[in-house]
Amino acid sequence: GIQVEQSPPDLILQEGANSTLRCNFSDSVNNLQWFHQNPWGQLINLFYIPSGTKQNGRLSATTVATERYSLLYISSSQTTDSGVYFCAVGDNYGQNFVFGPGTRLSVLP
């Protein structure tokens, strides 16, 4: 099955700093999503981005499907950005959804 890696595993930033989170996957995908998990466990949808580039406020994401990676950019980070960020991909049958191990982000005031 598809393997998903995320880097870095942990990231500590000062408020106001920018960051880039990376997701590598081992096979072709037709679905790629970025999530932020809040302290209560809820997975918040950030981007649905199987290819291309999208932006939403201070967040943006790029997926290069041919090279099997996706990047999540967080600019001007805030303490409320803290939490775990997951990348998840769906195979070309659109049925199985595999999560990466996550990046734990801590933004310090």
Next chain:
Amino acid sequence: KAGVTQTPRYLIKTRGQQVTLSCSPISGHRSVSWYQQTPGQGLQFLFEYFSETQRNKGNFPGRFSGRQFSNSRSEMNVSTLELGDSALYLCASRPGTGGNEQFFGPGTRLTVL
């Protein structure tokens, strides 16, 4: 549109018991998937139901089962609970056809004593 809802939110059981978790998808969504999240194994896919049929299954023992009703609501059952079944169980819904984006519920936190 209301989001994905899960009940109960918290549950405490003892080893050997069984448990049933419920998930109501977003209105119009016909696919419901279940995931288990533990500190050691991360987020793992359990199974997906579409139009009352199990469409895909992850690598979990037969103690884990599910079903989907005609209104797309889904239940997940775990029999003969083990300590290792303590986890956050997340349910996700998506349209099932013509749309792959998944939306997650708040989860059910199961503790097995």
